[in-house]
Structures are given as structure tokens and as C-alpha cells.
Amino acid sequence: xxxxxxxxxxxxxxxxxxxxVMAIAWMSVRDTSNPKRYTTGLFWFLFGVGFLFGxxxxxxxxKPLTYKILGxxxxxxxxxxxxxxxxxxxHTAKSNQDKAALAARLKNKLFLPAIAIPLIxxxxxxxxxxxxxxxxxxxxxxxxxxxxLTIACLVSVAYACMITGGTPLAAVxxxxxxVDAMGWALILPLMLAMLGGVFVAAKTGQSxxxxxxxxxxxxxxxxxxxxxxxxxALFTMIMGNAFAAFPVMAAxxxxxxxxxxxxxxxxxxxxIGMLSGYCGTLMTPMAANFNIIPAALLELKDKYxxxxxxxxxxxxxxxxxxxxxxxxx
Amino acid sequence: xxxxxxxxxxxxxxxxxxxALRFNPLMVVIAAGLATGLAVGMDIGLLLETFGxxxxxxxxxxxxxxxxxxxxxxxxxxxxxxxxxxxASIRSATTGRILMLYFVLRQFTCSLGLISLGGQAQTVRxxxxxxxxxxxxxxxxxxxxxxxDKIAAHAAACDNVALFFGEDIFxxxxxxxxxxxxxxxxxxxxxxxxxxxxxxxxxxxxALIIHLLRLSWLDAQIAREVQTHxxxxxx
Numbered sequence: 001x002x003x004x005x006x007x008x009x010x011x012x013x014x015x016x017x018x019x020x021v022m023a024i025a026w027m028s029v030r031d032t033s034n035p036k037r038y039t040t041g042l043f044w045f046l047f048g049v050g051f052l053f054g055x056x057x058x059x060x061x062x063k064p065l066t067y068k069i070l071g072x073x074x075x076x077x078x079x080x081x082x083x084x085x086x087x088x089x090x091h092t093a094k095s096n097q098d099k100a101a102l103a104a105r106l107k108n109k110l111f112l113p114a115i116a117i118p119l120i121x122x123x124x125x126x127x128x129x130x131x132x133x134x135x136x137x138x139x140x141x142x143x144x145x146x147x148x149l150t151i152a153c154l155v156s157v158a159y160a161c162m163i164t165g166g167t168p169l170a171a172v173x174x175x176x177x178x179v180d181a182m183g184w185a186l187i188l189p190l191m192l193a194m195l196g197g198v199f200v201a202a203k204t205g206q207s208x209x210x211x212x213x214x215x216x217x218x219x220x221x222x223x224x225x226x227x228x229x230x231x232x233a234l235f236t237m238i239m240g241n242a243f244a245a246f247p248v249m250a251a252x253x254x255x256x257x258x259x260x261x262x263x264x265x266x267x268x269x270x271x272i273g274m275l276s277g278y279c280g281t282l283m284t285p286m287a288a289n290f291n292i293i294p295a296a297l298l299e300l301k302d303k304y305x306x307x308x309x310x311x312x313x314x315x316x317x318x319x320x321x322x323x324x325x326x327x328x329x
Numbered sequence: 330x331x332x333x334x335x336x337x338x339x340x341x342x343x344x345x346x347x348x349a350l351r352f353n354p355l356m357v358v359i360a361a362g363l364a365t366g367l368a369v370g371m372d373i374g375l376l377l378e379t380f381g382x383x384x385x386x387x388x389x390x391x392x393x394x395x396x397x398x399x400x401x402x403x404x405x406x407x408x409x410x411x412x413x414x415x416x417a418s419i420r421s422a423t424t425g426r427i428l429m430l431y432f433v434l435r436q437f438t439c440s441l442g443l444i445s446l447g448g449q450a451q452t453v454r455x456x457x458x459x460x461x462x463x464x465x466x467x468x469x470x471x472x473x474x475x476x477x478d479k480i481a482a483h484a485a486a487c488d489n490v491a492l493f494f495g496e497d498i499f500x501x502x503x504x505x506x507x508x509x510x511x512x513x514x515x516x517x518x519x520x521x522x523x524x525x526x527x528x529x530x531x532x533x534x535x536a537l538i539i540h541l542l543r544l545s546w547l548d549a550q551i552a553r554e555v556q557t558h559x560x561x562x563x564x
Binding site for chain 1: 334338340341344348353354355359361362365366368369371377378379380381382387388389390391393394396397398399401402403404406407409410411412414415443444446448449450451452456458474478479481482483485486488489490493494497503504507508511512515517520524525526527528529531532535536539543
């Protein structure tokens with residue numbers, strides 16, 4: 001293995017995530033108020049394995065075997081969640097009066113650690129990319145934002161502990177209130193990225209491209225524009241990601257028919273096409289990071305409520321896109 | 330027609346049906362992955378390997394696990410309550426106005442590439458939603474659950490819409506580079522990232538107008554829903 005060329009490499013970030021997840025697993029097992037505490041603990045333990053031991057496993061067992069083991073783990077995670085074996089503890093929240101009293105003592109100081117996370121992340125991304133100590137970069141050059149976010153979180157947790165008198169361990173313990181409420185939703189984004197990988201291996205994109213080109217009437221510019229924009233949105237809804245849909249729709253429709261045949265201007269064609277894909281992102285549970293995670297984070301009863309609320313905006317913007325593209329390109 | 334063409338699509342109806350029937354999403358995704366892989370003739374070992382590899386390579390998506398403890402700790406010490414009482418002290422603050430202000434700031438900063446300035450775990454849960462909810466609570470007292478959920482969903486949607494239709498203007502953003510790369514690969518080399526970024530502006534303006542319009546109706550909607558709720562409670 002090549003030595004890390006940065007002090008805060010992506011591996012360190014994964015170890016930190018792994019430590020948090022493993023601590024949550026341990027605390028879940030010990031939480032007697034959770035009727036499913038063993039399976040809940042097992043779930044988070046299995047999830048943490050890839051973060052804490054994944055790279056060491058690759059180094060000692062090789063890639064094929066490690067990936068197979070992790071593949072089995074991923075199936076087990078789905079099985080635990082699917083068999084309804086993932087539970088939560090009884091988290092006795094402080095009464096609102098207590099919290100209001102605490103809030104009155106700390107006042108605006110409470111905002112600072114929360115605001116510090118995005119502010120420090122952005123400041124470091126802009127300013128600290130090239131910081132070096134000796135031959136080492138401070139931050140992982142390929143995963144700059146994630147490295148910056150990690151430092152921001154570390155600074156913020158230290159500051160939060162200082163003003164509240166809490167400890168990092170108490171913070172993790174407290175986070176179980178959120179983690180239990182969010183449950184499987186927390187790992188859905190990784191699962192979906194995995195499914196995207198299977199679609200790539202199975203060449204699902206090419207199949208869709210062939211199907212779409214079969215339905216096309218190449219003479220009508222309006223029909224082409226509609227199929228391209230709506231196709232981008234629909235295919236993005238299936239893949240959960242406009243980046244995956246773009247090459248398929250652009251190579252299938254935009255390039256052969258709109259650019260070559262109708263001499264469309266490429267720059268607005270690709271820009272508005274991609275943004276039509278984003279309209280799809282707003283409407284699909286497959287974009288879990290944007291649509292399902294927030295619903296879980298905000299403890300909504302209906303996990304699809306964010307999507308439902310976004311649909312009117314998404315459809316209106318999609319109609320604008322079709323109109324813009326028809327007249328602009 | 331080639332039957333293998335259809336086999337690669339087998340995962341799609343599974344996903345649509347699975348989500349529609351509200352099976353556990355993790356199971357639906359695994360089922361779709363297994364079915365797709367097996368249908369195109371991957372053996373189970375190779376399929377498991379693909380699962381594991383993609384899982385390992387998408388670990389960065391779990392970075393929310395680093396943010397949750399901080400938010401949870403601050404909430405234990407009353408962050409939410411303070412955000413609500415702070416907003417209540419600003420007389421002109423309403424739910425709709427707070428969300429509109431956030432939307433405009435978020436879309437503008439995203440267009441400059443400052444994407445990490447917001448986010449569902451970083452700003453929406455700890456700050457934006459408590460403030461949006463607090464503004465309504467200052468006026469109407471405790472809110473009915475359905476209304477609370479509606480405001481929460483609006484806060485989340487606000488961040489998403491502003492992000493999506495702001496970030497593409499920024500020329501160093503991944504999507505813009507993906508597009509120029511695609512055009513270059515296909516022999517169109519005279520399109521600069523700047524041009525693609527500029528052509529994202531018309532849609533960005535449309536999204537801004539459409540979503541602000543929707544948010545501008547929100548305060549009236551809240552007033553109406555509180556009224557119906559109170560009428561329902563009185564009856």
C-alpha cells in the first residue's frame with residue numbers, strides 16, 4: 001500500500017465514522033429499554049465493520065474476499081431491517097421547561113457550534129487546500145470537502161462540550177435518539193450507490209438508451225426536446241442520480257438527433273438537460289440523501305412527504321426547461 | 330429484439346413496486362440488485378463482490394454520522410428551544426419569510442460554489458426548521474402535528490431546490506465538468522465550462538421564481554390550517 005500523502009486522509013475519516021458507529025452499536029446492546037437491543041446492536045456493528053476494518057481486511061485478505069464478505073454483510077443488514085428487527089430505546093427527553101432553562105443560560109452561544117460546522121468546512125475548503133506539514137498535505141487532496149467537514153466536526157464538538165460541559169461520549173450517547181429514529185434510512189444512500197454499481201455492471205443504461213431511441217420521431221424538434229428532458233427526469237428517478245442518467249440520454253438523444261441533425265447549440269442543451277435530471281432527483285426516493293434522510297432527520301411520519309412537497313416545483317421547473325430548451329437551442 | 334436488453338431492466342419494476350407497496354427500502358434495493366445481476370448472468374460470488382466493492386467505495390455518504398452527535402448534544406442543551414425563542418423575538422419573522430430568505434441565500438451561495446454552507450444535517454435540522462416552526466408557534470402556540478410536519482418538509486425541500494438549481498452555475502462543480510467531458514469525448518471541444526454554467530442561469534431563475542411563489546403562499550396556508558384545526562377542536 002502507498003503511504004498516505006496527507007495527515008487527515010480519507011481513511012482517518014472512515015475510522016472516525018467507524019468509531020462512532022461502533023460506540024452506537026455497543027450502547028444499543030446495553031440499552032435495556034430497547035426490546036430489540038441485540039439485533040439493533042448487531043445491525044450497527046455490521047455497518048461499522050466496513051469503516052473500521054475494511055481497509056485492513058483488503059490489506060490482509062485481498063480485495064475479492066473482502067468485498068465478498070462485505071457483500072454478505074450488506075445482505076445481512078437488509079435482512080435485519082427487512083425483518084423488522086431494528087428497534088429503538090426509550091429516550092427520556094428532558095422536559096421542555098428544563099431545556100428552555102438551559103437555553104436561557106447558554107443563549108446564542110448554543111448557535112455557535114452548529115454554525116461552526118458549515119462555516120469552518122467552507123473556510124477550510126477555500127483556504128487550507130495546500131497547507132502542508134513537511135511533505136504531508138494536511139487535508140486529503142482528493143476528498144477535500146469531506147476532510148474539511150471532519151475537522152469542522154471535531155472543532156465543533158470540542159467547542160460544544162466546552163460550553164455545555166458535556167463529553168464527546170455523551171454526545172454519541174445522545175445521538176442515539178436521532179439514530180434510533182432514523183434507523184435504516186441512515187444506510188439507504190450507501191445501498192443505493194451499490195445498486196447503481198450493479199446497474200452499471202449490468203449495462204442497464206444501454207438498454208434504456210436503446211429503448212428510448214426506438215420510440216423517437218427524429219423529425220420533430222419539439223418531440224425530441226420533450227423526450228430528452230422528460231427522459232432525463234424519469235431515468236434520474238430510477239437511478240436516483242442525474243449524473244448516471246446524463247451520459248445515457250445525452251448519447252442516446254441529444255447528440256445524434258438534436259446536435260447532429262437539428263444543429264442544436266450544445267452548451268444550453270447539456271446544461272438544461274442536466275437540470276431536467278435534477279427535477280427528477282426532487283421526485284424520487286432513490287435520491288435518499290436528499291429526500292429520505294431529511295424526512296427521517298425531521299422525524300416526519302410520512303417518509304415521502306418531502307418528495308410530495310417537491311413534486312409541484314419539480315414539474316413546474318421541468319416545463320420551464322422544456323420551453324427554454326425548445327426556444328434557446 | 331435482443332432479450333438481454335430487457336433482462337437488464339428487471340430491477341426497475343422491482344424498485345417501483347417495492348417502494349409503492351412500502352416494503353423496507355433496504356430489502357427492495359437488495360432484491361433489485363440481486364435480480365438485475367442474476368438476470369444478466371452474473372454469478373452470485375461476483376455479485377456479492379460488486380455489492381461489497383460499491384459499498385466500500387460509497388462510505389463517504391455516511392459522513393452524517395459525524396454531525397449527528399454534535400446536533401444531538403446541542404439539542405440536549407436546548408438548541409431547538411433557543412432557536413424558537415430567538416425567532417419569536419423578531420417580530421417581522423414568519424415561517425414563509427424565513428424559508429424565502431434561506432432559499433435566496435442558499436441558492437446564491439451555491440452558485441458561488443459554497444455548497445457546504447448548508448445541508449440537511451448541518452443547517453436544516455438544527456437551525457432552519459426550529460426557526461421556521463418557532464415563527465409559527467410564536468403566533469399560534471402549539472401547532473397540530475400535520476402542520477408541524479408540513480413546515481419541516483418545506484424546510485427540507487427549500488434546501489434541496491436551492492442547492493440543485495444553484496450549484497450548476499458554479500463552473501468547477503462536478504456536473505459541469507462531467508458535461509464538458511462528455512462533449513469533448515464526442516468531438517465537441519469548443520464548449521467551455523463557463524458557457525455551461527451561464528446556461529444554467531435561466532433555469533435557476535425559473536426555479537427561484539416558482540419556489541419563492543410557493544413559499545409566499547405558505548403563511549396564509551398556515552393561518553388557514555390553524556383555523557380549521559381550532560374549529561375542529563372546538564366542534
